[in-house]
Amino acid sequence: VGAPFTPIRLIPDEATIVILDQTALPAREEYARLSSVRAVCEAIRALRVRGAPLLGIAGACGMAIAASDDSHDVSLRRAAADLAATRPTAVELGAAVEAALGAALAIEPAGRAALLWQAASAMLDARRAGDARIGKAGAGLVPHGSAVLTHCNTGALATGGAGTAFAVIRCAWEEGRLTRCYATETRPLMQGARLTTWELLRCGIPATLLPDTAAAALIASGGVQVVITGADRIAANGDTANKVGTLGLALAAQRFTVPFYVAAPHSTFDPRTADGSAIPIEHRAAAEVGGFEGQRWAPEGVEAFNPAFDVTPASLITAFITDRGIILPPYAQGIASLLDER
């Protein structure tokens, strides 16, 4: 699965990365060269680069750029603090920066830049390989001649590889199984409308956008044969937190007997979380509801309910598609075995 565009590209010789500027999408496909920690921080803060896994890679690259400029402890510590502070709730960003700092400080300054570029590159390679395995594992679950419904953005723009749910969709398309992909708008941040449709069109996959309100009607109509989403955290029993709106899709899929799949790398499974009730749900700003990008439709001052995620009970999930293969119910056992693998 080769991507028809490159969300992030490393140029160690020039101590530079090139990112696809996601704020210009879907109107324009613009790439930005980032050659300083300051530029990487600005790009992360401005959401030019986004998506949890891709942010981890961007953070690792930021540390490599820092070491190329000045590989002494104080400089690397400052770079790590600056990078991690750009989006404090992005777990993978913080973890990648922390890991890079630790690895660098363990060796002499002279070797640090080379090590960090190598590590960032290995991280991107691992993501690409993992995503490709998810895609290959999941494509077989898509019957020939299927239309698929997905939610939010789970493609290369989110992970840097082929994506999670999106990797399955692309693989199924390349294997000739897929007729069309339906994408929800994904209020409030519109990742489906802005990013997923763009990726689909860019990959040459026939794409249909729908309001989130129309998803149940689409599923009821028999218009899709498979529903597939990504995941933000999967508990030990299979309960799955993902972008808000996922639960509604899973309920409709069950009612109208359409299979509902969740695609995620094994790192998304959290064995220390027993079930969905233990997953903390981030609630976001009221201003995101009743408006978008400076436009305002609702009366000023109205309160808002704006959870970023919802929790889909394991009983609504037909199977998990991972970089280590498919997991079928009963999930507690399958998830434990998945994480035991070496």
Next chain:
Amino acid sequence: VGAPFTPIRLIPDEATIVILDQTALPAREEYARLSSVRAVCEAIRALRVRGAPLLGIAGACGMAIAASDDSHDVSLRRAAADLAATRPTAVELGAAVEAALGAALAIEPAGRAALLWQAASAMLDARRAGDARIGKAGAGLVPHGSAVLTHCNTGALATGGAGTAFAVIRCAWEEGRLTRCYATETRPLMQGARLTTWELLRCGIPATLLPDTAAAALIASGGVQVVITGADRIAANGDTANKVGTLGLALAAQRFTVPFYVAAPHSTFDPRTADGSAIPIEHRAAAEVGGFEGQRWAPEGVEAFNPAFDVTPASLITAFITDRGIILPPYAQGIASLLDER
């Protein structure tokens, strides 16, 4: 139930109506005086006045204005054609205009203006009385201390009376049963974000807006004790077509055992439609999806799935709330009796 604002007001002595200009909401509460058929047509076409029942009243008023100006056959026929052409799919608008024309042509020109003003006024009075009965019947279904979730706009802005689902919410609030009303944004046209929140705040009811994607999470969280919507057409078996997104709410309500009520006047029940599969669903323009009011988020040219309505199976509906009382399952029998009443 007295409304704190007046969506339409008749001034027969001045051959004029005053409408609340809904295109200015929620930013400004502006009223427009309409004293010619041309002005009424413009107001309907520009969506200054909207909502199926309210459009019927506006159409009847337009015919009265026409008769006040020139009550001869040719003038009234032209007015009827012009009014009906403003929104060809608005059934109640066309029916009201047709009825007014028929009634006028049956008598001498001299008496026509008075007759049509009287008829329009009676139509508005009947709507107000019917909505008040829906509100009173439904309020008793809202347990004391409840929060309620609703969808789209079903208030005075839609009907000219107290509304349908909204009448129940207002009555429950006035009876001290309600703690808060949650309103979905209602993509793609945002009637919940733009109109329902405005009506709630204007009525002094604590209001919380949510993205359509968050509705299942809200219901799952136990945050609402009742879900209530309006209806566009109810089949003889109780299957209900309503604003797209209703089906998803009903599925979540059933899964998490929250009662799901549909409020509608008896005229919304259609005994000639056997079940939901026989209800034609209007599909609207692709341009409504992936953007709003001139703003565009999705790539140009992406296809869209944009049904205006969905069909909720009768089995998901806890009860119907009508101007003739509550209907409980089995619905086929209850609906038949409802329509047999004189």
